[in-house]
Amino acid sequence: MLWNTILLALREIRRNVMRSFLTVLGIVIGVGAVITMVTIGGGATLQVQQQIASMGSNMLMVSPGKRLGPGQSSGNVPFKEADVEAIMREVSSIAAVAPVSSQSVQAILGNQNWATQVTGSDNNYFYITKRSVATGRQFSESELRSGAAVCVVGETVRKKLFGGQDALGEKLRLQKLSCEVIGILAEKGQSTMGQDQDDVVVIPIRTLQRRITGNQEIGLIQVSVQDGASTDKARQDISKLMRERRHLAPSDDDNFNVMDMKEIAKMLTSTTELLTALLSAVAAVSLLVGGIGIMNIMLVSVTERTREIGVRLAIGALEREVLTQFLVEAVVLSSLGGIIGIILALIASVWLGSVLRVPFVFNAPIIFVSFLFSAAVGMIFGYFPALKAARLDPIEALRHE
Numbered sequence: 001m002l003w004n005t006i007l008l009a010l011r012e013i014r015r016n017v018m019r020s021f022l023t024v025l026g027i028v029i030g031v032g033a034v035i036t037m038v039t040i041g042g043g044a045t046l047q048v049q050q051q052i053a054s055m056g057s058n059m060l061m062v063s064p065g066k067r068l069g070p071g072q073s074s075g076n077v078p079f080k081e082a083d084v085e086a087i088m089r090e091v092s093s094i095a096a097v098a099p100v101s102s103q104s105v106q107a108i109l110g111n112q113n114w115a116t117q118v119t120g121s122d123n124n125y126f127y128i129t130k131r132s133v134a135t136g137r138q139f140s141e142s143e144l145r146s147g148a149a150v151c152v153v154g155e156t157v158r159k160k161l162f163g164g165q166d167a168l169g170e171k172l173r174l175q176k177l178s179c180e181v182i183g184i185l186a187e188k189g190q191s192t193m194g195q196d197q198d199d200v201v202v203i204p205i206r207t208l209q210r211r212i213t214g215n216q217e218i219g220l221i222q223v224s225v226q227d228g229a230s231t232d233k234a235r236q237d238i239s240k241l242m243r244e245r246r247h248l249a250p251s252d253d254d255n256f257n258v259m260d261m262k263e264i265a266k267m268l269t270s271t272t273e274l275l276t277a278l279l280s281a282v283a284a285v286s287l288l289v290g291g292i293g294i295m296n297i298m299l300v301s302v303t304e305r306t307r308e309i310g311v312r313l314a315i316g317a318l319e320r321e322v323l324t325q326f327l328v329e330a331v332v333l334s335s336l337g338g339i340i341g342i343i344l345a346l347i348a349s350v351w352l353g354s355v356l357r358v359p360f361v362f363n364a365p366i367i368f369v370s371f372l373f374s375a376a377v378g379m380i381f382g383y384f385p386a387l388k389a390a391r392l393d394p395i396e397a398l399r400h401e
Helices: 002-015 019-054 081-090 123-130 141-146 156-163 205-212 229-245 261-304 305-312 319-356 365-388 394-399
Strands: 061-066 068-069 072-073 094-109 113-119 133-136 150-153 171-174 177-185 200-204 218-226 256-260
Touching: 002 256, 019 261, 019 319, 019 365, 061 229, 061 261, 068 133, 081 094, 081 229, 094 156, 094 205, 113 156, 113 205, 123 218, 141 205, 150 156, 150 171, 156 171, 156 177, 156 200, 156 229, 171 200, 177 205, 218 229, 218 256, 256 261, 256 365, 261 319, 261 365, 319 365
Parallel strands: 113 200, 150 177
Antiparallel strands: 061 218, 061 256, 068 072, 094 113, 094 171, 094 218, 133 177, 150 200, 171 177
16 A cells, blocks of 8 residues: 555656655755755764874963964963973973974075975974874984084975985075975874974974074973873973963963863864854754745645546545545655765765865765655654544545536
């Protein structure tokens, strides 16, 4: 019985293919948009988690200044080399500490020039940020102590300045500093914020201080906590030590900030999930529009097929059989729209993922739920037209022209 009813529904849909397609277009758009948004959002969340993991979940960043609001900070007093040494010496469970200072410069090689970011640090920088040197080497101890004019360049800088040439042993100019390229960093790609992580030149921090910035200030301290140790405990110890070194009274606010990569990862993940949920909710409105379209077309169908309904009722068809027939038609119509929307959504997700450079994450539950929701929309909005058909007076229906 049910199978025959489904075959009748498919026959009616084939009789008006264009009208049926336009009817379910809202369902197609709604299901497709929801699945695409959730899939791309899931890929973005996974990318954030992977990038944070690549930097290390046991990483702390100590920065000067206390953020008060957009564009405002309080007590932006930079760190000194002694602060870095004190953290390594007095805070337990610390694996490595790296002083970091950065400045935008113009890198020049012959006729080529490229605006990039020069970062001054030591070899702990490579360890903490999990950056490896693909070719060449890191800094030697003598180069770090003396502030030698040597550098390790990112892949983007190498491509822009050297092209296909071998960069090792060559010299490039950073403002007035001429430095020898001793290493090429392994490619890392874009960060979560869209920043090119390979557009960087790393030099010894003393070289940056003496030859470029002209001061002994340190803009950031990166800390790696030992595996298995509590980052919260290390964070509290660093905060206590910095307050002592900066001579802050108990009533004074911190003029520095200690950020845990776990908190940053949690914040970014919750942000992407919230945006995904909001966009999906907006896209789901199309399902409501599609349901109204199905109700409208089913009401038209009942009017067009009044005599057919009258004949069925006159020869003994029960009201529930007529109700089931029209209800199944609505559900089949909306389900076909759901299937088409799922197919289009998967194609769009793969394409958008490659364009936005986020991984494709197949989300089976959301696909299943979207299909069930599309079928439910057909059942809910198709019930009233089906009930109207079932309650027609057979005599009046047979008189209908």
